[in-house]
Amino acid sequence: MQNISSQRFLQKSIDLRQWTRKMAIVAKTLKFCNYGEPADVLELVQEPLSSPENNQVLVKILAAPINPSDINTIQGKYPVKPKFPAIAGNECVAEIQEVGSCVKNLKKGQRVVPFVMGLGTWSTHAIYDEDQLLPISDKIGLAEAATLTVNPCTAYRMLKDFVEVLPGHCVIQNGANSAAGQAVHQLCKAWGINSVGVVRDRPDIQDLKNYLKKLGATEVLTEEEVRTSKIFKGNQLPRPMLALNCVGGKSATEISRHLDDKGVMVTYGGMAREPISVATAALIFKDISFRGFWIARWTKKNCTAPERFKMFENLLKLIEQKQFVAPVHEMVPLEKYKDATKASFDLKGFAGKKYILCMQ
């Protein structure tokens, strides 16, 4: 009996040691089990994470932005419906802390960003599969890396995939101060394309205009100014073939009115929460077309396409060369998620800056 007991005790000790070894870390994670306002439904929970197995890696998340789509997902207003309990967040920059036995292409200390959507990134640590991550150089700044996979990619694809926009051509966009809008102006400048940004009037409008022009905008107009602007009439700029819309309502109508024949308006957001009014004559006689873009769909369809790797290579090169910077942002500690989610998105549309949760 004694023997058996001591054997049992030994067995239990070994199990405990194994258990201790497997529990690599205790992560602090923002989870939600119901849809609602982020401040109401998000809970900061502590969870032990096992060591990574096989193709898994354990990462230490350094920073993760709060995007409008993250808020909409938590509110239940987004077409992507997570399984509960769900970890919020889609983007981040992380550092590999431990790798499973079968991991081939990642090693401890390496920086990574998500390669797929829906990983759940608002956490101090996470276990991901190797193929869910893209390694990046640690020369890339934290904010640029944390915000790489959604807005710069949205801007890049909209400029590449809808209509031929060549050096010397022109692009017009509303919500020019949005994260994607700032990316558009920078890419246009890097590629020799004129870009006209439209923003709402505000007390510090001149500062905003200056900032966007410094980023790369050829011209920045308020919603009122674009209505009467002769910028495309006096041969100052060619009429745009591409209009990018993240607002909707009247703002969308105004930018589409400036399009050249056969131009395309691409909608990727609807911050005014108003539908777009499309004139019959623009469709028939000017051959303007109205399309939509959703980076989540594009990514799913083109996850391992050569075009996607080329895009990351180009974007990362521009970032390294200081030709592309993160959107205006503020780093906030993970624990301040309630204030940050409230501030980052409200019914009036985009906040003035992107909030990035800082995990470490």
Add this chain to the structure above:
Amino acid sequence: MQNISSQRFLQKSIDLRQWTRKMAIVAKTLKFCNYGEPADVLELVQEPLSSPENNQVLVKILAAPINPSDINTIQGKYPVKPKFPAIAGNECVAEIQEVGSCVKNLKKGQRVVPFVMGLGTWSTHAIYDEDQLLPISDKIGLAEAATLTVNPCTAYRMLKDFVEVLPGHCVIQNGANSAAGQAVHQLCKAWGINSVGVVRDRPDIQDLKNYLKKLGATEVLTEEEVRTSKIFKGNQLPRPMLALNCVGGKSATEISRHLDDKGVMVTYGGMAREPISVATAALIFKDISFRGFWIARWTKKNCTAPERFKMFENLLKLIEQKQFVAPVHEMVPLEKYKDATKASFDLKGFAGKKYILCMQ
């Protein structure tokens, strides 16, 4: 002096004989010199026509339809601006009456339809260039021939050029009783495609539904019925990839709502004189796109393209095989143009039938 005089007299007689020979016919033609309502600005004038020279032919016009675009052109509301004095009308069927000395491919007695836009067809006779005309078999009925080049071609191109619509697929359209709408249902039937037509409610709705179903519509719904219809939800019909809109306003919104993901709405008219309201979510998350089609632009661009000859061949074959008939119509004498233009188009939209001016 006498000699000279008699020479002069002889000369004059020869001129007169030449003049008489050259003036082949006196045409009655509907012309306008100002924009306005057709009944106000159109004038039926008599004009002597010379014999055709070189590549010209003299045609006797048999019938020419009144299309909404003809009315809009006369009103000055169309992007095509004719030179005054202008001859109204764009379509017709005609018979070759006399050919110029260099004409190679047309001969007297042959039936022709316009091969280009803007010929001016509301006339009893006309001089055209050989290459402005397309010869057709005289097995083609007068009404089918007279209305061949605008509406059937519009329907054909919209079904072919925007999104892949295969046998078994489905197309939805409003203004299903328009001339193009009737063409759409017939082509869909010939090609094994399901088609759902939407029309405004009216006292004789069942007769209209029966007529459109006989033409080829799989289902015909009123504007009210399409709002609540479960036709695409019970697997009765696949969700359409293509929606054709000639109405605009709420009607356009309703048909676009039934589109499948990646579907396309093509607008080719705007009878409700209201813009189309496009939901942001449809563009972004359903990847619906909104395009326009204008047969005048397509024809100009593809005038001698093989695809255009193939289209005419296919349409004419369907007509010969009685699988394609002219839209519901009434033949009216040219002299009754005032009543016919008034009746064919009013602010309420399409008339119940197409009026075709009968010249001979």
